Every structure is written in structure tokens, then in C-alpha cells.
Amino acid sequence: MPRQFTPKVVTANRLLEGDAVWFTAQDTWSTDIADAELMTDEAHADLRLLQAQGQADVIAGAYLADAKEGDNGPEPTHFREAFRTRGPSNYAHGKQEQNHV
């Protein structure tokens, strides 16, 4: 039985900085997953992934990641993706650092 499609966002790393970014409905990249386009249709998600991968001069390594609708927009469902929204746990580096300044 094919697995049921779960909602997804397109995520990647920015080409120059290497930090995690998410693909918005406006074809731009945001450092905040809440700005991402949440996709519930598999065919649409695959198409958006291709479009995202087309922006090879902006990002690298785009893929589909599970997400869910939260109060302010999409939220990660898996801990790996949650870490990517924050940064490492041993230092306040990465996104958590930027959010504090």
C-alpha cells in the first residue's frame, strides 16, 4: 500500500552562507520555516521541489521535509528539521543566535 502523503515544505541550504532556508509560495527563500509554503498535495509538492531546485544559484540540496500547520505558519514535525530551525544545542549559534540580536 502506498504511504499516505504527509504535508511537506521545501527546504535547502543557502548557497553562500550554507544556512537552512525554506521555499515560500512566492518562489523566494526564507530563513523562517513559518514563511514556507506548506503543501498537502503530492504532485504539487514534487513540482515545487523541481522549481526550487531550479534556483541553483541561490541554494543547494533542496528536499521535501515533513511539516505541519502551526499558529504562525508551518512547523517542523521531526526533530532533525526542528534543529535546523534553531541551530546546534551546544552553543547559541545559528538561527537561535540571530533571533536573539
Place this chain on the structure above:
Amino acid sequence: MYNYNDFDEAFVRERVAQFRGQVERRIDGSLTEDEFKPLRLMNGLYLQLHAYMLRVAIPYGTLNSAQMDRLAHLAETYDKGYGHFTTRQNIQYNWPALKDVPDMLSDLADVGMHAIQTSGNTIRNVTADHFAGAAKDEVADPRPIAELLRQWSTDHPEFQFLPRKFKIAVTGADNDRAVIRAHDIGLQLLDQDGQPGVRVIVGGGLGRTPMIGKVLRDFLPLEDLLPYTEAVVSVWNRLGRRDNKYKARIKITVHEHGIDEISKRVEDRFAAIKPSFSGVDQDMLRDIEAQFAAPAFRNAETDLFDRAYAADPLFRSWADTNLTDHKADGYAIVSISLKKHGATPGDATADQMRVMADLARQFGHDELRISHEQNVILPHVHKSDLPAIYKILRANDLATANIGLASDIIACPGMDYCALATARSIPIAQQIAERVDALKIEHDVGEMKIKISGCINACGHHHVGHIGILGLDRAGVENYQITLGGDATQDAAIGERAGPGFAYDEIVPAIERLMLGYLDLRVDEGETFIQTYRRLGAAPFKAILYPQEAKSHAA
């Protein structure tokens, strides 16, 4: 210390220039990521969870103060002020921007360093005993051989597209501090009635299918080392499986074909290629050996040391734990712990790197080493300088007296950085270290090797930890599997899985139970954890880990 000759220098410069062009072309869009990725990996540049990561080789773990200063400079200029020393005697920078990497490589080239073959299906950075050239128990310094292998393997045309990566480790002592039995090829230098030779061990490795290497040749005359190694790699290059990346390492080839068959093929191949080695390699080796000549050790009194040792309990505790016997009278090997309780194993700030560089310059014949256990070594220190060194280390948070103890944990970057990780390792290491410190038990527990990996690739060597911890993703939750009884030394053993895994908040209490339980089980203070484990087997330790189950079995 090996100094680059003109050839090395030109080669590294050319690689930096090439890579600079490749980065430019990637940034302006003329290279796609698919095209660029293999190129950046050839230069040690990874794309991780939060940023790029640059892995710089510290060949056989040896560096001088100028090189250490340069590592500090990189940390400060292009990163967030620190670097991470790894189990492969590399340093990793976790936050470089893509455009800066060519400058980083160029800065490294100024001091004879690079990031070549720290990645990809090549022969990787050759590692060695971190006490090389200093240890009292050493038969021969393994670094000249490691350097010879480095020169031979770097850009070797036959070995740029191997079935998989290939790792070589060399030791020159019976006591194996380089984990040679967990490498594709492990070499141990020997001396047989004055004839130098090598024991060749093949097919060890950790990862998904951990194996202890097997002896391929018990004594190979030293002069045959290169043709013989080339024969091994070439047999594997032919037989090795390229269809399945998990079966591609030589350990699987050895396992599938059997050591006898491999040995036969290697000997055939060796006989065929040996005549083509004209002996130039032996001349090269002589030159290299000259560059690794021992420094001029001085003859001096050690009473400054003796007095501090008698008077200062903190110094005494540090000296008892962090010093190792040196081959020269009046000298000691200093291990500087990068495992302060609660800190990230293997991390050093730029300031700390400079302090260590200064110490090497001032007191240590300008030599430093990086251990696979993620600590820094001052290999040649006269004992009379130890009180002064200790004072400086203390002032810089580098005087933790825990070498070889429970908080001297190996931990890979895990899911705090690594894109391949299935769980975090660093916070587990931090919490265990903090816990043993709070309980004040680590000196009582004594020698204990805890090793943590954030995925099955086993960069944290968990299989060969007395206590190994493997972080996994179980149905979307971090879960930690314990292995017991592993050993990374000459008595190498793969640890045995203890049972079901533990949740993130259960793993540290489980490790604590193991330590306290061991204190009850040991015969006396002289029996280490691993000895107790070997004497009693896994059962009592499993009972400690899973008290519920033990109870229900009894009921």
C-alpha cells in the same frame, strides 16, 4: 617535523587556485551543485545542517606552533572563534561561508596545511599514534612511514576513484593508541633482531558492519611497505564491491573472500609490482626520517616538578592523570584535555589554540599533536617546566585532569552539525561529564572509555568504547543504544549490544547506573571496568541497565 618540499608546496598552491576558480564558477551559476559537490568534497568542504563545514587534515596528528596559530587565525577570522578536533586527527570548522573557503585554504597552504583527501573515495589522512616520537614504549616513530604513505597516496592516479574511502593508521608501539585494528589497513612497526619491519593488519573498520582487522603479514620488511600496501589497495580496487556502498569497504572484501584468498592475491600482486619500485621510495624515506629526528632533549634537574608534585594536590592529580612516560630522561608527554566537564569534546577556542601553540614554542620543542581521542598533546616537555605549564593551562580552562577517565569522552558532532546524523551526541557527552563531576566518582571509577556516535557511521568509535553509545532515530524520536565491552587498543574488541535503547532523558542515568554498578562488581580498586566486564561477562551489567527486566525474570 616534516617540511613541505617545493613539489608539495606547488601542488597545494595549485589545488587552492583550482578550487578558487571552482567556487567562483559555482557562485556565478556556471557550475551546478551536482557538478560542484564532488569538487568541494575533494577539498574537504561539506554542507551540513546549519552551514558549510571545512575539514582540515592534520597528517598523523602532528603540527607545530605556527600551524596551531594558523588554525586559531582561521577560527577567528572565518568561523565563530573555535574549531572541533575529530577522531581522525582533523580539525573541522563549522561555520565558514562558501566565498571564504579558498582564502582559508590559501592561509593553510602558507603553513603547509590543506584539506585534500579529507573526503571522497580516496586514501584519507593517514593517522598515527599521538605519542609518536615521544612514547617510552615505542619501537620506532610511525610518522615517517605515515608521511611516506601520504606522499604516495596523494593524488595517486590509480586510487582517486576507489570503491570507497580508505583509511590507514600506523603505530610504532605494542600499545596501540591509533586503533589500527579498526582501519582498512593498520600498520605496526616492529624490530626483529635489528631488522625494521611492519605487521600489516587489514580489513578492520567500524560503521554499519564493525570488524576487527586481521593480520595479513606478521612481519613485512620495512622496505617492502609501499609495494605491499599498493598491492593491498589494488587487490581491493579490483575485488571491492562498487554495487553497494555498504559492502564496498575492504573489511567486507576480506570477509567475503577470506583472509587466505586475499593474502594469496596480495602476494601475487606484490610479486608483480615489486620490481617497479626501484628503491627511490627508500631514499625518500631516509629523507623524511631525517626530518622527524628527535629534538635535542636537555639534561636538567626535575626538582621543580618534584616539589610542586609534593606540595600541590591539584597539580598532583593533573600530573597523575594527564602525563605519560617519555622516552627521554626527565621528560614527560603532556595530554591537554579538551574535555572540561560540560564542554564540547574536541572543541578549542582560538585563544586556547594560541595558548597551546605558545606552550609548544616556549616549553615543547615547538611540537603539538592531536589525538584521535580529541585532545591535544605536548609530546616533549621537560618535567621542570610542568608547574609553569600547568599554571598557564589552568588560567585558560585547559587543565582538566581527566585523561582516560569517564569524562574524557569521544563524541562525534552528531545531529548538532552533521547532516548524516540520526541523533545528537554532544549534549549526551556534556551531560555525562557533568554528572560524573557532580558525583565526584570519576577518579574512583578510573580508566573508562565512553565513545558516542550520532549515527551508524561510527565516527565516534562507539563500537570500541568500553561503553559505546549510538544515537538513533526511532520513529521520529532520539534513542540511544548501548554497547559494552568494546576495546580500541591492541586487545581490540567490538562491544556487544546491551539491549533495547534508551530515550534522550534516560541515557545519562543509565550510564550512571553502569558506573556505580561497576564499583560494586569489581574485585578491588585495581580492577578496571573493562577487566570486570571481561571477568563477569555482560549479564550483571545488563541487569544493572534493565532492572525491571531483571526483576521480572527473577519473579
